[in-house]
Amino acid sequence: MYTFFDEPGLLPGFADLNRPRAIAAGLDPFQYDQVTAGLTAIREWPTAFVRAGQDYVARAEQAEAHGRSASAAEAYRAAALWLHFATVLPNPNLDAHAAAAAASADALRRAEPTAEFFAEPDLAGVLRRPAAERPPVVVLVPGMNSGKVEFLAIADTLLRRGVAVLAIDGPGQGELATAAPWEPEYQKVVHRAVDLVEQRSDVDGSRVALLAMSMGGYLGALAAAHEPRIRALVSVSPPSALDWDQLAPYVTDTFVLRTGSAAAARDFARRINAAEIAPRIQQPFRVVDGALDTIPGVTNGEPLARLAPRGEYLLIPEGHHLVENRRWEWLPDTADWLTRHLADD
Structure with a gap:
């Protein structure tokens, strides 16, 4: 069967497009360039990134053996990221994908x-807490071919503001990428995450917000439309609608792998409808988009913001997808925005 992996000439463009994403997540830019420059075909990507991740695990274990705990933690964090980026392709080798995702999760722990x-x-x-008494919580929602480990740097920004962060993987995401298909009723996943937060005494479960990325930006909006316990929502580069016939093979192959069949994939894409859910989002809602984020078949987030009663739209002129190449233009202010909306009444 012809797949994304069989598309000719993909490697240089894919490596360039993912470079801001990888660097923003925390990969060393020089090492990223070295690893991707050594590839001759897109099929080599997962193996090369796993190899880099395993090298960091070895470095971490060596540092542990010599009592260098800080160096070990840094190396494990790098390992988690390299192993995660081994999984960002719609790899039909599900066993290899699952092994890399599991290794990434173990390194993060x-x-x-x-x-x-x-x-x-x-x-x-993973719940990370700042040095504050009963802090509010932001639930961080990943998107397509992503996972909780990818947004550690964003979580760091919130932690510095005294906000706890619960970064999650739902079915078909990150650690659970091959364990179950995507959940089209993603509000069930967020509902469970909020339940977990509410049951704790060391965080304030009455003050919860969402920060949701890419496809997760729509799933987070869907969750907020159903979950009144969410105080505020930020969606970064969310789709407002998808045209299946215009989508690139990278997207359609991912949908098929994560939903289990072509029919389920088309149905999942059809459900993405800003006009249906945005009017039901009563919370303060910020949508962040990059003006240079033009993906065939994808309507960007402006309709989500425009149709939501309390929506606001922040467009970054030079921003790409996830606006990671211009993070300084939106993340500090957006983290402050979330913190304000999580403040005690």
Whole structure:
């Protein structure tokens, strides 16, 4: 069967497009360039990134053996990211994909010994808390071919503002990418995440917001439309609608792999409808888009913001998808925006 991996000449463009994403997540830009320059075909990507991740695990274990805990934590964090980026392709080798995702999750646990990890059939998460008494919580929602480990740097920004962060993977995402298909009723995943937060005494479960990325930006909006316990929502580069016949193979192959069939993939794409859910979002809602984020078949986030009763739209003129090449133009202010909306009444 012809797949994304069979598309000719993809490697240089794919490496260039993913470079801001990788650097913003925390990969060393020089090492990223070195690893991707050594590839001759897109099929080599997963193996090369796994190899880099395994090298960092070895470095971390060596540092641990010599009592260098800070160096070990740094190396485990790098390992988690490299292993995660081995999974950003719609790899038809599901066993290899699952092994890389599991190794990434294990490295993250070893990198963050003070964090708390959750593992349930339909939810995996990591809760990181600042040095504050009963802080509010932001639930961080990933998107397509992404996961909780990718947004550690964004979580760091919120932690510095005294906000706890629960980064999650739902079915078909991150650690759970091959364990179950995507959940089209994603409000169920967020509902469970908020339940977990409410049950705790060390965070304030009455003050919860969402920060949702890419496809997760729409899933987060869907969740906010159904979950009144969410105080505020930020969606970064969310789709407002998808035209299946115009989507690139990277997207359609991912949808098929993560939903289980071509029919389920088309149905999942059809459900993405800003006009249906945005009017139901009563919370303060900020949508962040990049003006240079032009993906065939994808309507960007402006309709979500325009149709929501309390929506606002922040367009970054030079921004790409996820606006990671212009993070300084939106992230500090947006983190402050979330913090304000999570303040005590």
